[in-house]
Amino acid sequence: MEGHTLNIFGIIFMTFSWGIVIGLNIYSFYRILYNNKKKQEE
């Protein structure tokens, strides 16, 4: 809220939050595909 344009702290918080969310998506869908593949092989 402070200042106007996106500052270094804003970039850090945004990158961190986006990173967690994107990471969580990649992890969960990777695990789903991995488990599906494993089940097909069995």
Added chain:
Amino acid sequence: MMKREQWGSRVGLILAVAGNAIGLGNFLRFPVQAADNGGGAFMIPYMISLILLGIPLLWIEWALGRFGSKKGHGTAVAVFDYLWKNPVAKYIGLLGVLIPLTVVVYYTYIESWTLLYSFFSLLGKLPSTPVTENVSDYLKPFSQFLVEKTGQDASGLFLTPALETYIFFVITLLINLYILYRGVSAGIEKVAKYVMPLIFIMAIILMIRVFTLSSPDGRNFLDGLGFLWNPDFSALTDPKVWLAAAGQVFFTLSVGFGAILTYASYIKPKDDIALNGIAGASVNEFAEVILGGSIAIVASVIFFGIPATAMIASDGAFNLGFMALPAIFANIPYGEFFSFLWFLLLFFAGVTSSIALCQPAIAFLEDELGFSRQKSVLVLGMFLFVAAHIPIFIKGALDEIDFWVGTFGLVVFALFEAVIFFWIYNSKEAWKELTRDNDIKIPDFFYYIMKYIAPGLLIIILVSWSIEMLPSQLTKTDYGAWIGRIFIVILTIIGFLLIKAAWRNRNGRTYT
């Protein structure tokens, strides 16, 4: 007992669950809450609340649903009755049917506004006015449009919405009922598979358009993102900010409605819940943190500047979506198309949530009263059509019902879910039930979070909301508020009678 339906595919299930969670709040409520409560610093309590409250409650609701699937029941009415050997349990479980059912009565109506706005955008019938210096003056035609369409300027008890508003409500209701009539796999899942990718595509198109906007005095998307993300660390010492973050996490994941429980009851009894729960939540968070945080508030800051955006946001997230955004689109090239996309996006987000909110009632009628799906949808449709006339035509009723059911009721029901599962049933058995047959291991520390921390946080939220909101809510004496309250009481009595009849006729299962 009739054979219960099941999800056709895992991706379909995850998209349907994510569709339940992704609603108007992701695109409107989240950016306003974040900007109002410390900007980037808001994400610290938000992420902590996600781990200590959101994810644990999500897993509890998934586990209760899978438990119900094993027993052939899809609502908290029967699930609580199995877990707690007390005649009162099933009546408490009724909250898991009544809360979503009551919310959907007014949610469908609000959802229909987005369809109406989308249609009017396409026809170029939304207000169009040249930019003026004074933001309030500029927004006035857009505010008047909403007031005129919903009839909120009526002086007496009755609202006078426009005929087209009523027609769009009927169309929206019929769309919802048709999807439900098609069933879990052929209706809800199929719609989720088509609509969820569309929501993301439309949101990304809008995000790109917003990021390429600039104002004559040089503001661009970096100013918008700065407004949302630049942290105000002093906010972290304010308990209200922590409560706002916990509330946002709670609302965005749609826990406490009973809809996740019902959706989870259509999985196979030995299917995973841990990974499915995380995957659904991840998709929802993508829509909220990345897409929701990059459209409405960023566009508003670019177009109106920070002080005006703060003023618009302080009047509520609704103003941002239904007034500020159309006002911005009215003055950019191809604005009608982007306005159409924006409201269609909200409509799709609304539909995937409202069908989820209807499903517990359908499951109750099917599982406990032995109704066919067709008969259940017919009964539900008639109820929703009649009941919706209260928020459509009675002034003040929508806010009253939303407070008791859509705000307070959710926290109460989530608390019951956690307490009945982890304290009354048996915490060790509950943990065993939660952690069995999963594709990922739920870390052991979540046992303590689910047993102590999550219920504790819910009690803190409940107490603080009671202190903050109950006094003003209880002193409301207008007819609209009383009609809203009476509606909730009548619905509860009908629910009790239906449970009594179901258990008497042995359609439902009770302990021996």
